[in-house]
Amino acid sequence: MKKYLLITGLIVLFCAIESALFNVFSEWVVPNLLLMFIILLGLFFDLKYSIFSAIIGGLIKDSFSSSVIGVNMVAFLSSVFILFLLRKYVYHPHSGLSRIFVLAAVLTANEFIHFVFYYSAKDIVFAESFKFVILPQIISSIMLYPAVFYIFKKCVLR
Amino acid sequence: MLVWPLKFVEIPLKEFKKILYYHVIFEEYKKLKRESDTLSARLVGLEEVIKDNTRLERLLEFKRKLIFPSVAAYVIGRDPSRWNSIIIIDKGRQDGLVPGMAVVSPEGIVGKIIEADKKISKIILITDPQFSVAALVQPAHINGIISGSLQGFCRMRYLNESQDIKAGDKVVTSKLSSSFPEGLLVGEVMKIEVDIQTNEINCLVKPAVKLSQLDEVLVIR
CATH class of the missing domain: 2.40.10.340 (Rod shape-determining protein MreC, domain 1)
Incomplete structure (x- = not known):
């Protein structure tokens, strides 16, 4: 119970940081801190914590989003499923490089899930989406990975 | 004749006085520092109020003109x-x-x-890519449809001719628009693009409003 409460607290914290960053740098891309936290939870602990955080985080993000309720939750849960596959076949617990690879792969998958949804709902083209949303989002997220990993190490791995 | 020696004595006396009243001066300094901090904070607030006021005045003037x-x-x-x-x-x-x-x-x-x-x-x-409105480029008076893009700019499509359009031209809403009154500024043309596949001419438009x-x-x- 204590762990679940801590995870919920951290999810709220990452959501708040993401929103604050978006308000300041709304013209640029904001990193997906919450998804990185979910991935790290899945890599270091049991996947049930990842699924729990995907549901809670998805619900929180959906409540702030103006698109259809459930998009973020479905995207997060699908990302956790991909994470489960990558953890089983690709990830090496003692390799930092494989951790970053898994992180990049899941972040990319999550962005593609969003693209598929918005492609069906809006008049968007892949090249533009990739250049202006997907790629900058992945790069900015990976750049902020050390900070997220530091918070994760301080709060959760202890 | 005595003025010079007296002045000479006065200097150490002044210094001694400063040391003697050091704590009084320090208290006064602390009080003034507090006052200065409060006033600086108030000034920042006032600057924000002035900015708000200017913005609201412009909005009111625009509302009156509409x-x-x-x-x-x-x-x-x-x-x-x-x-x-x-x-x-x-x-x-x-x-x-x-x-x-x-x-x-x-x-x-x-x-x-x-x-x-x-x-x-x-x-x-x-x-937003889902948005669309009928617009025209001025002064060439060429009609088209404005819609959003993921770049943060707008794209003007379905232009019937493009040779008279150049970067910097103003784009305004046209009378063909059902929801917008005619003549409202949308933005200005940044770039003219040609779609190789469809041979269609598009304009990249920078919105006039800092959204x-x-x-x-x-x-x-």
Whole structure:
């Protein structure tokens, strides 16, 4: 119970940081801190914590989003499923490089899930989406990975 | 004759006085520092009030110039996603707002209402790919359709001719638009692009309104 409460607290914290960053740098891309936290939870602990955080985080993000309720939750849960596959076949617990690879792969998958949804709902083209949303989002997220990993190490791995 | 030696004695006396009253001076310094900090904070607040006042004055002047009845509203929220360009305002159905109404600011058009609740409304911005409005390029007077793009700019499509369009030309709403009054500024042409596959000519348009810094808007009823 204590762990679940801590995870919920951290999810709220990452959501708040993401929103604050978006308000300041709304013209640029904001990193997906919450998804990185979910991935790290899945890599270091049991996947049930990842699924729990995907549901809670998805619900929180959906409540702030103006698109259809459930998009973020479905995207997060699908990302956790991909994470489960990558953890089983690709990830090496003692390799930092494989951790970053898994992180990049899941972040990319999550962005593609969003693209598929918005492609069906809006008049968007892949090249533009990739250049202006997907790629900058992945790069900015990976750049902020050390900070997220530091918070994760301080709060959760202890 | 005695003035010089006396002055000479006065200097150490002054220094001694300073040391003697050091704590009094220090207390006074602390008090003045506190006052200065308070005044600086108040000044920052006042500067913000002046900025707000200037902005609201411009909005009021624009509202007076508009020949259509309008409702002023504050922006209270923003969709935190790059996929959507949507904002939320603090006026809704109880203020007479319905979906489809045009939203403008003194600088130009902002978007239109897509959802109206009792007290709040969602506005789709001109930079959202789902948005579209009939517009024309001036001074060439060429008609087209403005829609958003994920780049944060607008794209003008279905242009019937393009040879007279150049970067820097103004784009305004046309009378063919059903939700926007004619002649409102949309932005200015940044670049003219040719789609190789369809041979279609598009214009990249920079919105006149700084949508990320929007605080107040007018909804045309």
